[in-house]
Amino acid sequence: MSARNIARFWEWGRKIICVGRNYADHAIELKNAIPSEPVLFLKPPSAYVREGSPILLPFYTSNLHHEVELGVVIGKGGTAIPQSSAMEHVAGYVLCLDMTARDIQDECKSKGLPWTLAKAFNTSCPISDFIPKEKIPNPGSINLWLKVNDIVKQNGSTSQMIFSIPYLINYISEIISLEEGDLILTGTPKGVSSVQEQDELQAGIDGIVTMTFKVDRKS
Ligand SMILES: O=C([O-])CC(=O)C(=O)O
Ligand SMILES: [Mg+2]
Numbered sequence: 001m002s003a004r005n006i007a008r009f010w011e012w013g014r015k016i017i018c019v020g021r022n023y024a025d026h027a028i029e030l031k032n033a034i035p036s037e038p039v040l041f042l043k044p045p046s047a048y049v050r051e052g053s054p055i056l057l058p059f060y061t062s063n064l065h066h067e068v069e070l071g072v073v074i075g076k077g078g079t080a081i082p083q084s085s086a087m088e089h090v091a092g093y094v095l096c097l098d099m100t101a102r103d104i105q106d107e108c109k110s111k112g113l114p115w116t117l118a119k120a121f122n123t124s125c126p127i128s129d130f131i132p133k134e135k136i137p138n139p140g141s142i143n144l145w146l147k148v149n150d151i152v153k154q155n156g157s158t159s160q161m162i163f164s165i166p167y168l169i170n171y172i173s174e175i176i177s178l179e180e181g182d183l184i185l186t187g188t189p190k191g192v193s194s195v196q197e198q199d200e201l202q203a204g205i206d207g208i209v210t211m212t213f214k215v216d217r218k219s
Contacts, residue, residue, distance in 0.1 A: 006091045006181065007130040009073055010050070014181035016043040016125055017172055018069075018098055022187025023160050026067075029190045038163050038171055041115050043098075043185075047125035054216035056123045057197060061101035064195050064215070067188035068146040068154045068203045070139065071096040071127060072165055077179040086166035089178065093136055095128040095144065095209050096185050097201065102194070125185075128203075128211040135208060139165055146203040148195060154203075156189025 004012065020039035021027040027034050049055060057064055075091025098119070105118035136142060139158060146154040163171070168184060195201065195215050204210035 006073065006075060009091075009130065009181040009183070010045070010048040010127060012181040013045045014179055014183070015176075016045065016047060016183045016185065017176060018043060018119070018185040019163065019168055019187045022162050023156060023189045024162060025156070025160065025190035026188050026192065029192070034162065038168060040172065041119055043120045043125050046122055047120060049123040049126045049213070051128075051211050051213065054123070054214045055097070055099055055126055055201070056216055056218045058101055058117075058121045059218070060117070061104055063101065063103040065100045065102045065192045066146055066148065066153070066195055066201055067098040067100055067192050068144050069096045069098050069185045069188050070142070070144060070158055070205070072139070072169070072184040072186060073130065074178045074182040074184070075180060077177065077182075079173055079177040081169050081173040081178065083166040083170045086169035089169060090133055090165070091180075092133045093131040093139060094183070095203055095205055095211060096183070097126040097146075097203065097213070098185050098188060099124040099126065100192075126211070126213045128209045131209055136205075142208070143206040144189065144203070145206070146191070146201065148193065148199055148201055150202075153193050154189055154191035156191070158186070160189060161186060
């Protein structure tokens, strides 16, 4: 068997830990309070989808939203990783979409139910190619953008994150041990909006990566 390659981490079946409300402008647009501690939820590895395959609309939603996010790929696992050494545990990055059934999430929020149906369905985590750590020397100050059918919807800097990447690695690993091949989604800036069948989503990190996904319905 060939050696495992971190550049194909999504094939390893490791966990996806998502941070919500990590940009004040997005918390405000959805009328949520600005959090004093990170909001966490999970997606299963079956949520991954790669360019060339479509994002599939779940049958039970009529309001699927895009959320463009920086993903942090863990290269070295650990528990209670100190902030001071947190970046040593990072192998690289991916650009991610945290696809969200917003109508279902609103319903779950009002009923006090978990967000699983809103966030964890098949193809809810489109990702770009793996970006080695050296290509993004300062992940706390890069620009993420997303267009729907060529119209810019999201454009924000990771400098607006409430909780930094080292803070998140420390916070998460105190609660959930991190393993090689895990992915952390760091939250979305403002501009989330609804997508329809046949829409084309294009997203990028300035100067580093772009990716394109089509929205489709399961045939
Ligand atoms: O669904 C939400 O608004 C929470 C979230 O994932 C984010 O802020 O990125
Ligand atoms: Mg999100």
